[in-house]
C-alpha cells in the first residue's frame with residue numbers, strides 16, 4: 021500500500037466531524053510530500069527542531085501541529101508558524117507560549133493535555149493542575165491574550181485491554197463535557213484530540229473529534 025492509498029482509506033472511514041492529523045515524525049520530507057499531494061494539509065510532529073526543518077522546505081499552506089512534549093525554552097522556534105500545540109501540560113508553558121505568540125503578533129491555539137492513562141510516565145495535567153489553570157483562565161482574562169485553549173488532548177494506556185482504553189477515553193470525554201460551558205475570550209472547548217493508529221476507531225466512538233495517526237499512514241517507525 022502507498023501512503024496516498026493509506027491516507028484515502030483512513031480519511032474515507034472518518035466521520036465528517038473528525039479531523040485527521042497525519043503524524044509524520046521521523047519520516048522524510050519525501051514521504052510527507054506524498055501525503056501532501058494526496059490532499060493532506062495537517063501534519064503532526066513531536067520534535068520542534070524536526071518540525072521547523074520540515075516547515076521551512078514544505079508548502080506554506082500546511083498546518084503544523086506540535087503533538088509532543090514541549091520544552092519551554094524551545095517554544096520560540098515554532099511560535100512564528102505553529103497552528104496547534106496539543107501537549108500543553110503546565111501553566112508555565114502556557115505563559116511562555118503566550119509570550120512568544122505576542123512577539124510574533126499571533127494568537128496560538130492550544131490543547132491542554134490531560135493525564136488519563138494508568139501509567140505514571142505519560143505526560144499531562146492531573147485534576148488539581150487542570151483546576152488551577154481553569155481558575156486562572158476564569159478569573160484573569162487579561163494576561164493570556166495571545167493564546168486560545170481550543171480543547172483537550174489525551175493518550176490512553178499502552179495496553180491490549182480495550183475496556184481499559186475505552187474507560188480512559190470516556191473519562192476524558194466527561195471532563196471535556198464538564199468544561200464546555202466555560203467560554204471566555206481565550207477558552208472555548210471545540211476539539212477533543214484522542215486516538216492513534218491502534219485505537220482511533222474506539223476513540224471516535226468515545227467522542228474524539230481529532231485523531232493523530234502515524235504508522236497506519238506512513239508505515240512503522242524505526
Ligand SMILES: *Cc1c(COP(=O)(O)O)cnc(C)c1O
Nearest residue numbers: 043066087216217232233234235
Ligand atoms: C507518535 C504519536 C502518535 C501517532 O502514533 P501511531 O501509533 O503511529 O499512529 C499520536 N500521538 C502522539 C502524541 C504521538 O507521539
